[in-house]
Every structure is written in C-alpha cells, then in structure tokens.
Amino acid sequence: MHQEEILSLPPRVLNQDERRFYFDEGYVVKQRAIDQDWLARLNCALAKLVDNTRTMTRSDGTYDLEDGHSGDNPRLRRIAFLDDLDPVFWEFCRDSVLPDLAADLLGPDVRFRECLINFKWAGGGQAVKWHQDLPFYPLTNTSVAQFLVCLNDVGPEQGPLQVVPGSHKGPFYDHYDKDDNWLGHIQGDKLADAGLERAVDLVGPAGTVTVHHCATLHASRANLSKLGRPVLIVTYSACDAMAYTPAAYSTSHYKTVVRGTEAKYARHDPMEMRMPPDWSDGYTSIFEHQDDM
Numbered sequence: 001m002h003q004e005e006i007l008s009l010p011p012r013v014l015n016q017d018e019r020r021f022y023f024d025e026g027y028v029v030k031q032r033a034i035d036q037d038w039l040a041r042l043n044c045a046l047a048k049l050v051d052n053t054r055t056m057t058r059s060d061g062t063y064d065l066e067d068g069h070s071g072d073n074p075r076l077r078r079i080a081f082l083d084d085l086d087p088v089f090w091e092f093c094r095d096s097v098l099p100d101l102a103a104d105l106l107g108p109d110v111r112f113r114e115c116l117i118n119f120k121w122a123g124g125g126q127a128v129k130w131h132q133d134l135p136f137y138p139l140t141n142t143s144v145a146q147f148l149v150c151l152n153d154v155g156p157e158q159g160p161l162q163v164v165p166g167s168h169k170g171p172f173y174d175h176y177d178k179d180d181n182w183l184g185h186i187q188g189d190k191l192a193d194a195g196l197e198r199a200v201d202l203v204g205p206a207g208t209v210t211v212h213h214c215a216t217l218h219a220s221r222a223n224l225s226k227l228g229r230p231v232l233i234v235t236y237s238a239c240d241a242m243a244y245t246p247a248a249y250s251t252s253h254y255k256t257v258v259r260g261t262e263a264k265y266a267r268h269d270p271m272e273m274r275m276p277p278d279w280s281d282g283y284t285s286i287f288e289h290q291d292d293m
Contacts, residue, residue, distance in 0.1 A: 001107035001143070001238060001267075009108065012100040022105055026168030026216035027202065030101065034149055034207040038096055042232060043151055045088040046117065050074055066121055077126055080116040082232075084251040089115050093234055098147055099258040101209060102236040106143045109239035109260030113137075113144070114249040119230050120159050125223030127159065129185035130196070133235075134214040135175050136184075136276055138245060141269040142168075142214055143238035150208040151230045159223035161210060161231075162199045167217040170194070172273040182277050186217075239263040246280040 003023050011019060014030060022028040053063050054071040062085070064078040083090040092098065093115050102110045119125060133146060154160050173186040194217055202210040212218055223229050240263040247254055 001109075001240065006105070006107045011104050013097055014101060014104045019104055022211060022213070025165040026213040027163045027165070028105075028211050029202055029204060030209045030211075031204045032207040033097060033101060033209040036207070038092060039151060039206055041088050042092060042149075043230075045086040046079075046151070046230065049079055049082075049085060050076065066119075066124075066126065068124075075121045076119050077121075078116060078118050080114075080249045081251050082115040082117060083112075083253050089232075090253055092232075093253070094256070094258050098149070098209065098234060099236065101211070102145070102147060103259045105145060105211060106236060106238040107240075107260075109263060110258050111237050111239045111241075112253055112256045112258050113235035113237055114247065114251070114254070115232070115234050116249060117230055117232050119228060120220070120223040122223060122226050122228045125159055125229060127222040128220045130191060130194075130217055130219040131175060131185045132173060132215050132217060133212075135172060135273055137243065137247065138273055138275060139214075139237060139241040139243050140266045141238070141241045142271070143241045143267075144214045145211050145236065146214075147234045147236065148202075148210045148212075149232040149234070150204055150206055150210075151232060152228065153205050154203050154208070154229055154231070155225075155227075156201045156203055157223075157225040158227055158229040159221040159225075160229065161202045161212070161218055161220050163202060163212050164195050164199050164217040167194065168213040168215040170215075170217075172215060172271065173217075174274055175276070176274065191217075238267075240265060240267040242266040245276060246278070248279040 007019055018028050053074050059065045062081050066075040066077045069075045083093055093112055099110050173190055175183055177183055
C-alpha cells in the first residue's frame with residue numbers, strides 16, 4: 001500500500017501529524033506508548049534471560065556477550081530470537097499496541113519479522129556506526145521499519161539512537177569496502193554529503209517507542225553513563241513486502257501476519273541496492289560485523 005493510501009485510513013495509535021512526520025522525516029517518536037504493565041512483564045522476562053548467561057564464556061548465535069562479561073558481572077550487547085525464548089515477547093509483538101502502531105505507518109496488513117534487544121550496558125556499551133537497515137535484508141519495497149521500545153528512561157548520555165532526518169529519501173549506500181568485504185556500516189568517505197551534522201537523538205521516558213524507516217541513516221554513540229539502555233527492537237513489514245534473502249534471525253513466528261491479512265501480490269518499489277551476504281548459515285550481530293572491520 002502506498003503512502004497516501006495509508007494516510008487515508010483512520011489512525012489507531014499515532015495522530016495524522018505524527019504519521020505525516022514519519023513519511024516526511026523517516027522517523028517518529030511516540031512517548032509512553034507502552035504501559036507500565038507491559039514494561040514490567042518485558043523487564044522481568046529479560047532479567048531471566050540475562051541471568052541465563054552467567055555461565056557463558058563466549059557469544060553464540062543467540063546471546064552476544066560484551067567484553068568483560070562474567071558470572072558476577074554479566075554484560076551483553078544483544079539477545080536475538082526473543083519471541084521464541086520467552087512467550088511474553090511474542091505476546092507483546094502480536095497482542096500489544098505495537099502492531100497497531102505499525103499498521104498506522106505500514107498499512108493495515110502487517111507482518112512480523114524479528115524481535116531482539118540491544119543493551120548498551122552502562123559504562124561502555126558499544127557504539128554503532130552509520131548504516132541503513134534494508135541493505136541487511138532487502139525486500140521488494142520499503143514498507144518495513146524498526147520499532148524500538150525503551151524499557152528504561154533513555155537520555156542523550158546513554159548512547160541513544162541517532163537518525164538523520166529525511167535521509168530515507170536519499171540513496172541506498174554500499175555497506176562493503178573497496179575489496180568487497182561486508183562492513184555492516186557505511187564508510188566515512190561515502191557520507192560526506194549525507195547531512196550527519198543534522199542528526200538528532202531519539203530519547204524519551206520508559207515506554208517510548210521510536211520508529212525509523214528502513215532507509216533512514218542511523219547510528220548510536222557508546223554508553224559511557226552509569227545507566228544501561230536496554231531497547232527492545234521489533235521489525236515489522238507490510239505484507240506486500242516480500243523478502244529476497246533468508247532472514248538473519250528466523251524464528252517460528254517469522255512472517256506471521258499480526259494485523260490484517262496476507263497479501264495476494266508483492267508490491268515492487270523502483271530501487272537499486274547491492275545484495276548482502278547470505279545469512280542462511282548464521283548471523284551474529286551488527287556489533288560483531290563492525291568489530292571485525
């Protein structure tokens with residue numbers, strides 16, 4: 001479904017100005033969209049998963065450990081496959097207000113893609129370099145977005161997500177180096193005219209949801225504060241956006257329609273983008289790829 005068709009439908013969570021802002025700027029912030037009951041359940045489930053890592057000494061395909069991780073002082077960068085690890089996360093992805101918010105931006109027919117968490121642990125949580133999302137998982141159109149749920153209050157000192165307003169209207173950048181090595185980010189010389197000086201921090205109290213378009217340039221600083229920044233990341237797409245490549249984090253719920261109905265046809269946007277590596281044999285995290293380079 002195209003932008004004006006989506007905007008012609010009554011909104012469920014966002015108001016019309018917020019929806020237009022998303023289409024114009026490539027992101028939107030909805031403060032306190034998630035209520036305290038959901039936050040308590042999500043944080044409780046998350047604490048149990050973190051506790052499970054106390055005996056781990058190295059990262060695997062699900063748990064991505066930060067340097068210095070130990071049983072007495074667990075430090076993580078990411079946990080993937082959350083919707084299969086604990087039913088609370090799948091219930092949230094399916095039954096909360098979040099897929100209704102997704103329908104406001106992607107159209108009434110919404111498909112679940114993945115659910116994971118980036119921690120940004122206090123006192124050194126890793127920075128993430130500038131990148132776009134769709135080059136990691138190309139689809140037939142750009143009706144796909146990441147929905148970030150702030151599980152705690154997030155301020156500028158905690159290394160919040162940064163986005164460049166309007167950058168979703170620009171090119172898809174090459175995420176490889178000159179020797180054809182996948183970087184997981186965009187090299188600096190390619191970003192000379194990208195408007196990084198206009199980047200804004202996406203912050204807010206616990207329960208805030210930030211959404212960014214799949215082509216929006218985004219990054220985040222290291223978290224050097226004394227407060228962690230756990231952010232739940234849920235990716236939804238329109239049902240008419242069909243994937244060209246295997247999913248990096250494919251769970252039992254991958255491709256489940258959470259709002260509306262399945263599409264009968266794929267919709268194709270005119271765009272040119274380099275294909276990513278084949279993730280079908282496994283994927284760690286963006287942190288690992290950016291570290292490797």
